[in-house]
Amino acid sequence: MGSDKLLFIEDLHKYYGKHHVLKGVNLAVNEGESVVIIGPSGSGKSTLLRCINLLVKPDKGRIVFDNEEITTGKIDVRRVREKIGFVFQHFNLFLHLTAIENVMLGLIKVKNYPREKARRIAEEALLSVGITEELWNKYPAQLSGGQQQRVAIARAIAMEPKLLLFDEPTSALDPELIGEVLKVMEKLANEGRTMIVVTHEIGFALKAADRVVFFDDGKIIEEGSPEEVILNPKTERARRFLFSIRELYRLE
Numbered sequence: 001m002g003s004d005k006l007l008f009i010e011d012l013h014k015y016y017g018k019h020h021v022l023k024g025v026n027l028a029v030n031e032g033e034s035v036v037i038i039g040p041s042g043s044g045k046s047t048l049l050r051c052i053n054l055l056v057k058p059d060k061g062r063i064v065f066d067n068e069e070i071t072t073g074k075i076d077v078r079r080v081r082e083k084i085g086f087v088f089q090h091f092n093l094f095l096h097l098t099a100i101e102n103v104m105l106g107l108i109k110v111k112n113y114p115r116e117k118a119r120r121i122a123e124e125a126l127l128s129v130g131i132t133e134e135l136w137n138k139y140p141a142q143l144s145g146g147q148q149q150r151v152a153i154a155r156a157i158a159m160e161p162k163l164l165l166f167d168e169p170t171s172a173l174d175p176e177l178i179g180e181v182l183k184v185m186e187k188l189a190n191e192g193r194t195m196i197v198v199t200h201e202i203g204f205a206l207k208a209a210d211r212v213v214f215f216d217d218g219k220i221i222e223e224g225s226p227e228e229v230i231l232n233p234k235t236e237r238a239r240r241f242l243f244s245i246r247e248l249y250r251l252e
Contacts, residue, residue, distance in 0.1 A: 037196065053080075
């Protein structure tokens with residue numbers, strides 16, 4: 001795990017009308033660190049990721065990414081997003097493009113790579129997530145959900161981002177397909193990729209996270225090592241949330 005802060009969030013607030021979604025979030029992520037965010041649905045976890053990627057504009061507070069404040073309003077949003085990969089819950093692949101074309105698109109349109117170079121990088125990215133050559137020319141509708149999500153991960157890492165964001169990447173998958181996606185994510189964490197993962201997959205957090213953050217009602221309630229937060233939570237709210245999941249995973 002790296003020692004240099006890649007991301008620093010200070011007193012972040014977000015409202016949707018009168019609904020106060022983020023209530024003064026403070027978070028720092030080091031380069032090379034894998035951070036897993038857990039917590040109940042509707043607590044603001046996904047909104048936090050979208051603020052980091054500037055898909056949502058926070059109402060108060062600041063975000064410093066790669067030594068640059070990105071919440072000033074004067075930032076080149078496209079340039080920031082080039083350095084932040086985002087893997088969504090529902091894949092967000094272009095249905096009219098093949099698997100390899102989905103991965104190549106950003107390399108050609110955003111990075112302005114020639115087609116031959118884009119294809120070479122796309123092939124390497126697809127192979128790295130277990131999408132082999134016989135699947136490259138298939139369309140998303142011809143792939144399983146797990147394969148589609150792995151193509152989405154390949155698309156993100158092909159852009160060589162400094163930070164990867166995962167927003168509940170397995171929640172739309174059938175149970176038998178979840179493992180193949182988590183295996184790829186665990187591999188990325190072991191490679192030292194800087195990652196923030198919103199998930200309910202506690203087993204993944206125990207194996208792959210450097211730090212776990214428990215989020216509730218727009219605030220960080222507690223954070224620490226996976227063993228501390230998942231196996232020995234300090235707050236009653238975290239204990240109540242984790243009790244059923246610990247029973248499910250038969251964790252002591």
